[in-house]
Amino acid sequence: MPVMLEVSNHVAYVTLNRPEAMNSLDPESTADLTEIWARVRTDPDIRVAVLTGAGEKAFCTGTDMKKAPTPTECMAATYLRDGQPILPHMKMWKPIIAAINGYAVGGGLEMALACDLRIASSNAKFGLTEVKVASLAGLNGTQALPRAVPQAVAMKMLLTGEMITADEALRYGLVSDVVEPSGLADLAKSYAEKIASAAPLSVQATKQAAILGKDMPLEHGILYSHLLWGVLRDTEDRKEGFKAFGERRAPEFRGA
Ligand SMILES: CC(C)(COP(=O)(O)OP(=O)(O)OC[C@H]1O[C@@H](n2cnc3c(N)ncnc32)[C@H](O)[C@@H]1OP(=O)(O)O)[C@@H](O)C(=O)NCCC(=O)NCCSC(=O)/C(=C/c1ccccc1)CC(=O)O
Numbered sequence: 001m002p003v004m005l006e007v008s009n010h011v012a013y014v015t016l017n018r019p020e021a022m023n024s025l026d027p028e029s030t031a032d033l034t035e036i037w038a039r040v041r042t043d044p045d046i047r048v049a050v051l052t053g054a055g056e057k058a059f060c061t062g063t064d065m066k067k068a069p070t071p072t073e074c075m076a077a078t079y080l081r082d083g084q085p086i087l088p089h090m091k092m093w094k095p096i097i098a099a100i101n102g103y104a105v106g107g108g109l110e111m112a113l114a115c116d117l118r119i120a121s122s123n124a125k126f127g128l129t130e131v132k133v134a135s136l137a138g139l140n141g142t143q144a145l146p147r148a149v150p151q152a153v154a155m156k157m158l159l160t161g162e163m164i165t166a167d168e169a170l171r172y173g174l175v176s177d178v179v180e181p182s183g184l185a186d187l188a189k190s191y192a193e194k195i196a197s198a199a200p201l202s203v204q205a206t207k208q209a210a211i212l213g214k215d216m217p218l219e220h221g222i223l224y225s226h227l228l229w230g231v232l233r234d235t236e237d238r239k240e241g242f243k244a245f246g247e248r249r250a251p252e253f254r255g256a
Contacts, residue, residue, distance in 0.1 A: 003032035004054075005039070010196035011189070012040045012049040018064075019055030025107055026064040030086060037089035040096075044255060047203065048195040050188045051115060052099040053108075056181055059098070059124065062106025065133065087139050090114045093204035095195055099188035100124045101181065105163070110139035113148060116207060117191060118174065120166045121181040126174060127163035149174050199237040200255040205229075 004015040014036055016023035025033075040049045053059040071078070082088075090096060090111070098104075098115035105127045112118050112126075128137040128145060136142065137158065146154040149172040156162060166178045179187050195203055205228040213221030232238055236256045244251035 001032065002026065002029040003036060005036050007043075007046060009193060010045060010047040010200075011192040012036075012043075012046045014040075014049055014051045015054050016052070016060050017054045019053070019057065021064055021066075022058035022061040022103060022105075023053035023055070023108070024058075024061045024064040025086070026067040027069055029064075033086055034089050037092070040094060041089075041092040046094065047200045047255075048094060048192050049096045050099055050192050051096055051111065052185070052188065053101055056102060056121075056123070058102040058108070059100040059104040060108030060111060061103050062108050062110070062130075063135075084139055086111065087114050093208050094200075095203060095207055097188055097191055097195075099184050100126075100175065101184055103127075103163075105129055106135075106137065106141075107139050110137060110141045110144065113140065113144035117176060119177040119179070119184065119187055119191070120169060120175045121184045122166050122178055123181055124166040124169070124175075124178075125163045126157075126166075126169050127161060128158055129161040129163070131159065132161040197250075197253075199232075199235075199241060199251070199253045201235055201237060202232055205232055 002018055004017050006013045016029060018024065018026070018029065040046050086107070087110070095117065096115040097117040097119065098112040100112055100118060100120040102121065102123060103125050104112050106129055109126050109128055128141045130137045130141070142158060145158060153172050157164065166175070169175045170178045177187060209225040209228050213224060216224065237253045240253060241251045
């Protein structure tokens with residue numbers, strides 16, 4: 001399978017599985033990912049996802065340039081039907097954690113930028129190198145990178161195609177944690193399990209408030225987040241959370 005999915009304890013583990021090609025995205029991988037993200041978004045048993053790459057060298061190096069299919073229709077038809085090929089499928093209120101285990105290049109870094117948490121192994125490298133292959137970081141890279149790291153760093157990366165190291169990524173805030181390669185999967189699992197043990201509607205509302213609020217004037221963001229708080233106030237899970245606290249036991253959340 002070009003992409004593997006395992007679901008355990010409310011966590012979907014999504015692994016790009018073409019290590020021989022640096023987990024680059026061939027048409028089969030893209031089709032698998034489309035199905036997998038649809039499942040993650042709609043399966044009530046899944047509360048959070050972890051995206052990583054198989055092997056120790058690469059998270060994902062973007063489009064498989066050796067297998068990129070020849071277009072069969074004009075760009076207008078594709079664009080107006082699908083928009084971006086992968087990232088819309090990652091748009092959901094359930095959190096996605098990128099566990100970046102090596103090169104995150106081109107579309108690979110762009111997928112990581114679409115995730116909510118980014119953690120990396122110490123051997124990871126990050127780049128939007130599309131200018132070197134006569135393309136453009138068209139999966140949001142030109143928009144997301146300058147919003148994720150300082151403008152001067154983003155422009156250097158975008159215009160020169162130069163990569164940065166895991167330590168630099170940590171310094172610029174592109175990732176939250178850098179660990180030895182052997183510790184990455186465990187760290188991803190521990191963050192995912194913490195998120196999965198929290199109230200699912202609360203987690204999703206919090207992501208929505210943070211993501212949508214970022215592009216609102218502060219006053220609007222505050223009002224919007226208060227409305228979301230009100231939406232959660234009447235949930236069964238909130239009653240259960242408060243009750244369990246009083247009874248000194250772990251809450252049992254149902255997403256209701
Ligand atoms: C990452 C590297 C610097 C690693 O170099 P290294 O020397 O360590 O390893 P290699 O020998 O180069 O790689 C091993 C093996 O993997 C194959 N490989 C690696 N990456 C790719 C790839 N992207 N496509 C196909 N094959 C790949 C490599 O050929 C080797 O195979 P072998 O010869 O052994 O059979 C280095 O690998 C590197 O620079 N890779 C390319 C990174 C890159 O340029 N990525 C950008 C691709 S373009 C893109 O992602 C786009 C996304 C997009 C935008 C908009 C809409 C949709 C998609 C743009 C686009 O598609 O136009």
